[in-house]
Structures are given as C-alpha cells and as structure tokens.
Amino acid sequence: MSVFPKARQNLRSSISAALSSASTPPTLRRVHALIITSGLGRSEYFVGKLISKYAHFRDLKSSLSVFRLASPANNVYHWNSIIRAFTHNGLFLEAIGLYSEMRGTGVPPDPYTFPSVINACAGSHCTIIGGVIHEHVLALGFRSDLYIGNALVDMYARFSDLVNARNVFDNMPARDVVSWNSLISGYSSNGCHEEALSVYYGMRKAGIQPDLYTVSSVLPTCGGLVAVDEGRILHCLAAKCGMDADIIISNGLLSMYFKFNDLVGAQKIFSGTEFRDSVSWNTMICGYCQLGLFEESIKLFRDMIKIFTPDILTITSILRACAQLRDMEFGKFMTNYMVENCLELDNKASNILLDMHIKSGNLEASIELFNGMECRDNVAWNSMISGYIQYGHHDEALRLFKMMKLRLKPDSITHLMLLSVSSQSRDITLGKQVHCETVKFGSISELCVCNGLIDMYAKCKEVDDSLKLFQNMNIRDVVTWNTVISSCVYHEDSDLGFKLVGKMRDDGLNPDKATFLGVLPVCSLLAAKRQGKEIHGCILRLGFESEVSVGNALIEMYSKCGNISSSIIVFKHMKARDVITWTTLISAYGMFGEGSKAVRAFMEMEKSGISPDPIAFIAILYACSHSGIVEQGLQFFHSMKREYNFEPRMEHYACVVDLLSRSGRVMQAEEFITSMPLKPDVSIWGALLSACHMNRCIEVADRISKRIIELDSDNTGYHVLVSNVYAALGNWDQVKMVRKSMKYKGMRKDPGSSWVEIKRKVYIFRTGDKVFEQSEEVYELLYTLNSSMTKQGYVPDLQCVLHNVGDDEKREMLLGHSERLAIAFGLLNTKPGSPLQIMKNLRVCPDCHTVTKYISSITHREILVRDANRFHLFRNGTCSCGDRW
C-alpha cells in the first residue's frame, strides 16, 4: 500500500483524535491495535500517549508493556510518562525505582521528570531520597521551575519539614495559587494555624485569588483565626464550588462563625448541613457556651442525644454549662454518665471538671481532683490558684503559686490573677513583686497583664504609675480603657473619666457595659450631675439600658447626685431587677432619710420573689438607723438570722450599734456589744463613739476613745473622730497626743472640702480658704447672714471648733467652714429662689447644720447638702434628717 505523506499525516491525526477520545479500555485497545497495524507503534508520540492513557484506566501492566516494547529507544518523554503513570496510581516506590533506572540508562531527566518523582517521594514518605532528588534538581539547574518548586514545597510540607518548604517557597521566582496552597496546607496540617493564616494573607496581598484547595486548607483549621471579611470571602468561595456540603468544610465554617460571635451565621450553617457528625454537634454546643447561651447549649444537647452518643467533649462542654448555671443536679447527672460510660478524662476534660468543682463552690472536691491529677499543666495550676482567690484564701493562693514555680513557668494568666489579689487587698508590695515577675517571665508584653498592672496601681492609689503605664502602651483594648476610666474614682477626677470615654471612641473602640459601670461611679462620687446625665444619654443611644447592672449603676448615680426622683424613674423602667437593684434603691432612701420608704421597698422586694442578701440587710439597717426606726430595725436584724439564716457580720453589728446609740440608747448599745459573738473591732466602737459625740455623752465618749486608741487601727477617720471628741471635751493634751501619733503613723486628716456646680463648672472650697473667686463678697454675705441669724436666736456652737483657740477666733473659724463658703458662693451666683446643691467630703458639722437651716429660711432657698454619709434637704428652716445624723 503506497501511502503519501499527506495521507499519512491525516491518518496520524485521526488516530491521535481517536486515542484522545477513547473513553473505555476496549476502545483504547482497539485504537492501540490500529496504531500497531498502521506502523506507528514506535512513534515517540504514540508510545507516550499510550502509556498515559492506559495509566488513566489504571491498567499499569499495559502501560509498562508499551514502555518496555519501545526499549531501548525510550527517550525522556517515555520515561516521564511511565514515571507519572506509576505516581498517579499511587505506586510511589515503583515510580522512584523507574527514575533510578532512567538515570542508569543515561537518559538525562528534563524539568517534566521531576514533579512526579518528587510527588512519589512525598507519597511514600521517602525523606532521604526526596532530599537526593532535590539535589538533582539543583545540580541540573531546574530550581526556577514553577511545577518543580510546587512539588518540592508540597513534599517538604508533607514531611513536616516546614523550614525547607518555606525555603523552597521563598526562593521561587514565580508562584501560582498551587504554590501558596501547598505552603498553607503544610502549615495548617502541622498545627501551625497562625503561620498558615499569615501565608494566606500574604497570598491575598500578592493578588492571588484563593481556590477551593485554599478554602479546604484554611477553613477547617484557621476558620477561627481569620478576619470577618476574609471569612465571608472563603465561605462564598466554598459555597460556589459546593464545598460547603463537605462536613469538614462546614464544621470549619461553623467554628469560624462562632469565633466571629455570629450566632445567626453559625445557625444557618448548622441547619443547612444535611449530615452532621459529632464534631458538628460539639462545635454547636461549645459555641453556645462561648456565647454564654448555656440553657440553649443544654437544649441542643438534649436534641443531640436522641440521635448521637455524646463523647467526652460533649460531656465536658455540658459540665461547663452546668457550672455556669450553677445547675449542680444536672452536673452530677452528667458526671455519673461519664463514669457509667467509662469516658476517660484527658487533660482538658480534667481541667474542666476541676473548674466546675471550683465554680460550684466545692473547693474540697477540686483540691482532691487536683492532688490526684497525673499531669498538672498551667491551666490546672491556674484554676486551683483562682479557686483559692475566689474563696478569699489569698495566702493559700500565694503558697500554691510558689509551689507552681518549682515545677512550671507561670504564665500571663497566673500573673494576672496575682495582680488581682494585689488590687483586691490594696497590697502594693505584692503588686510590685508581681510586676517584677512579669518582667522576668516576659508576660508583661501581653496586653491583659498591662491592664492588670494599671488596675493594681490605681487601686493601690499609685495613680501616677497607673497613668504612666497607660500612656506608654502601644496597643490598648476595651479593657484597658475601661480599667483606666474606672480608676478615675481613685483619682477623684470625673472630668478625666468623661474625657477618656470620648478618647476611647476616637480610638475606634465602642464603650461596653463595663465602661458605663466604670464611669457612672465616678459621676456618683463627685455628684457630677451633668456628666451623669450625658452618660445616661449615651447608654440609651447605644442600647445598654436593658442591662441590669447598668440600671443599678444609674440608680446609684442619680441618688448620689441628689436626684432620687430620677433614680425611681430608672428603677420603674427596668425590665429585670436583681437584689442589687433593690439594695441600691433602699440605700438611696436611707441616704435621704426616707426610712419608711426604704422599709416598704424591702418588703416589696421580698414580695416580688427576690431574697435579700447580707448586703441588703446592711442597707435596710442603715436606713432604719438614719431615720430613727429603731424597733423595726431590730426586727430586721433578728429576721436576718431567723428567716434567712445569715450569720451577722461585723457590718451588721455596727449598724445595730449605730441604730441604738444614735437614738440615744447608749447603754443598750454597750450591752449589745458585750453580747456579740465576734470580737468588736474599731468599726463597732467607732459607731458608738460617733453617736456619743453627737449626743454629747461625754463620759462614755471618753471611755470609748481610749478603747479605740488601744485597738491601734490605721484608719484615719477613727483617729480624727477621737481627736474631735477630746477637742469637744476641751482635753487639748489628748488632742495633741492623738495628732502626734497620727503624724508618726504617716496619717493625714482629709481636709474638709465642699463643692458646688454652677453653670457646668465645679467650684471647690477648702475650710478656711480666704482667697478665691468672689471671696470678699462671700465673706460679706456670711457676715450679713450671721447678724440676721443672731437676731433670730442663733448661738454659735463653739464646741464644733476643734482647735485650742479663743472664742472670738472660734467664731471666725466657724464662718470659714467649707460648706458655708460653698453655700454663700452658690447664693451669690444663682437666681433668687432657685434650689442649691452642695457636696461635702466629710460629715456636715453640727453648727453648719444649724446655720444652713437658718439660711434656708432667711433666703427662701431649698438647700440640698450631700455629705460623706447622706443627704440633708434644708427647707423653711428645717432639715429632712430631723436633726438625726
């Protein structure tokens, strides 16, 4: 048969087309026969094609026979095809064997040889041969080849040799999506999630679009780390390729949405998932717990057990929910389930159980578990230390910390907890020691530790150190801001607190619940009405008014600012109330001398189903005492023991002493003290002394003063009180002695100061101030008022002057009391007839109290005075306290 070149060309083309489209092994064999009969059996092209095509149908025997028949004329193309055929069919060792045979025949490999050989090394985990082949690549100068580079990155990644994977990757002159995917998958499958994510971001920055392989290596492990926007891009991509049906991807998405706190997103994924495995259920249950939705997580658990057997992860998550809900019955049930089903406790599970015991108030059980634990890691030690702290056993916590240090390196959380101990106990020495430790162990570089340090220094009144730390921070979070805002209570600086809230917002951070709970007490402290109102506005705008704790802080703020009607409005609008809400209201009534309203509120609280706690009893006892409701007060004290089984604390006893002695029953108060089961401390004697001082029970006061001095308290207030008692008794030698002892102890009497807010500005006056704005007019007004008062029968109470000077000088000194200066300044700068509000840091002195009554009547003004203890509303020559204070 004569065949013209043209016709032969046509034949080749048609056979080639037939070969490519052969879709079944029999067709392939027919085309193969045709190739042989057409005399094309030795063609370089058809040999290679046939090898690949047979490999495609997993018929490696035929591939190899085609290859062997062509021998010894096999060229690099044939070798590449046969090696690739074996690699693609998972016969890695054979592929590697063929590669070494090829090198023995002297046929030089080309760039197309290597990807499949390298894949074979990766697949068979031949690390040494892999390294040798990498050397071949370098020796042959193929290091810039994209496909070889990708194969090498993938190989090293599979060997967990991330250093070499990274090296090859970094030296590649060009990279495609596969290169990036290989490195990402290398990191993520070796547990280096953060590195994987950072490579992913590098890829996005290089302008490479992620594909489904990217999604499958990023989503499952790094879903929780990825930023919200990127997460959504990955989700869209997965959905576009239908990958979200894959259980691993959908579980990754679930976890991701929970990390974004996007409950709706997670629920959509979960309800859209046809097949759920234990991971899907556990992720949902844990996710609910992370969002604080503990009841929901238990509900989900009940659904789950109908179709799935819970594992240790499910059980421990539910145990955590029980601990948070204090549902110990269900917790016990779950613990039993764990034992009955022989679910073994691993490290994490033991730690969860440990935490549950601590949270549920069972410190003994937690100690037993802790002592029996084989492997105690940082989390276990920290939990145990935190347990001791929660129960107030600070010494035990410190002892455990020392033991921990002998075995393990403490971490930032250990330090954070110790800082909280220092803050709580105002222990600057310990605080500074911990500060040194954080430097030594490097935990100071962590944001939360810096936050803890700011708080510690502020609470220990080292205000400058606290602010310095804050100013030197490069990164601040919402806790940093909240901490420094809250610390303004200790700086007594409401302006700063208010400014900081603004600056925080400039910094791009939104105030949260804790911000308001921090700044409102600052307003309360200084009776900063305007700021308080503005903060209230801010709370409404940001929708925090439904938070119970925020409502409580608002009630307190308004009442401390003298605006009890606003307190009541807030109280009435609250959707939910707790025992603190009621206690705050009761205290507010108490401060305003509205004892009977306080009693009514207490009863309403009980009726509404909220049980009083020991603090609520302090509030009601205080309110009764300040309104002279003695019998009912005593009844409350007894019912606390009888009906609620609370053992009275020192504060309760002090309230009762106050209640009795304030109403003149000094003898009964003394008897009560002797009958106390606790050893009376300085607060008890102080309460008695203070009442004696007011009631002028001179002998008793003298006796009690001696006792207080003996107790050697370091509380400045009691020393001042004793000194005042001696001054009133005219016992100036004793006054001198007390003052000397105070000086020796480094105590300083808080100077009396009062302040008044006029047209958005706060004016502060210190006792005896002579030079201030309008001082001449102020003193002139006080002199004028004095002469009117004297005509009406006012006699200055010279005992209120606590200095050993002549009577004229005493009269002069009374005139300069800070509350009087503030009142006079207020009278001068407000419209006639408008009400005035004055704040004083200490208690109002009896003479000023009398004077204010006169002033209210002479000037026809309503004057509200808030002192360290309570409110006095002066109107038409009377005071709301009924002269009981």
Add this chain to the structure above:
DNA sequence: GTAGGGTTAG
C-alpha cells in the same frame, strides 16, 4: 475540624 484557667464593672 470541635473542649479547659484570667483582667475592667458588681
């Protein structure tokens, strides 16, 4: 691929 300890406020 899913689980644990901590800081501000009360």
